[in-house]
Amino acid sequence: MTTIIDSAVEKSAASPEALLKAAVSGAKPAESKAAAAPTAARAVRRFDAVTMGLAGAALAVGTVLGAGTAILATPRPQGTAVVLAEINAALEANRLEASRLAIASDRLDKSVAALKDAADAARSEAKARSAALTEKVGKTESALVAKIAALGERIEQAEKEQGARLAAAAAQAEKRTVASAAPPAPVAKPEPVQTGSIPDAKPKPAVIESWAVRDVYDGTAMLEDRRRRLVEVAIGDAIPGVGRVEAVERRGREWVVVTRQGLVTPQPW
Known part of the structure; x- marks a missing residue:
């Protein structure tokens, strides 16, 4: 636009040259002024016309560019529906995924709670079994100690009885030794008995060898x-x-x- 205005100015500046040429050729100044007035008016009108044309052209170009921009910026109805459908589909997929994640999280929470309950039950059962085993071991130890004590008493009693028997046997053996060392008592001779027959001899008793x-x-x-x-x-x-x-x-x-x-x-x- 600036180039067009400069061109118009240059064309209007060319009019004084024509006027100078006319003065050199012998024209009067009044005539020159008279001739120059229409020329200047024509130059001004031409300048205004050019300016108006340029303004109209600029306005037209701006209008065209604005209309093109508006057209380009405005989405087509069919494309908008597709985009909205895709957005809805994505939102629905996100909702489904969120629901699936919520269900999985709920299941995970339930599984963790079940595992915790199982662990607590196992710990309680192990504690009860340990207590029962400890009690059983204590009872077994007490019974074993009692049996060992009773066995010790029996052994001690048997040793006492065996010692008493040995002492009695030693005393008896000593008495028998003393008795065997004493002189035997005189044995009276039996008086002869006159009988008409020999008495029956008694059978000698058997000796038990066992x-x-x-x-x-x-x-x-x-x-x-x-x-x-x-x-x-x-x-x-x-x-x-x-x-x-x-x-x-x-x-x-x-x-x-x-x-x-x-x-x-x-x-x-």
Whole structure:
């Protein structure tokens, strides 16, 4: 636009040159002024016309550009519907995803709560089992201690009884030694008896080989079998495998136990 205005100014400036040429050629100044007035008016009118044209052209160009911009800025109806549909679809997908995430979070919370409850139950059960096991172990230890104490008492009692028996056997053996060292009492000779016949001789009782007399004290005899088992018997007691004791008596230098099956005598084995 500035270029067009400059061109118009240059064309209006060219009019004085024509006027100068006319003056040189002999024209009068008045005539020059008269001739120059229409020329200047025409130049002004031309300048105004050009200016108006340029303004109209600029206005037209601006209008066209504004209309094009408005047209370009305004979305087409069909494109708007597609965009809105895509936005709605994206929003719906986001809502579905959010709902799915909410459901998954709820399930996760429930799973965590269930695991916590299971862990608490397991801890409670383990605690109860530990307490029961501790109590059972304590009872077992108490019972074992009681059994060991009772066994110790029995062993101690057995040792006392065995010591008493050994002491009694030693005392009896000492008495028998003293008795055997004493001189034997005189034996009266039997007076001859005149009879018309010989009396029947009594059968000699059998000797029981499975038992042996080891000691006798206070009417009680200590017997031993071949298995090295010791048994104390008195009159009326029963000897295993033999029978009832009928008497405990001394025959000569030996003590014997009289039973219905025979005599139990000292044996060398």
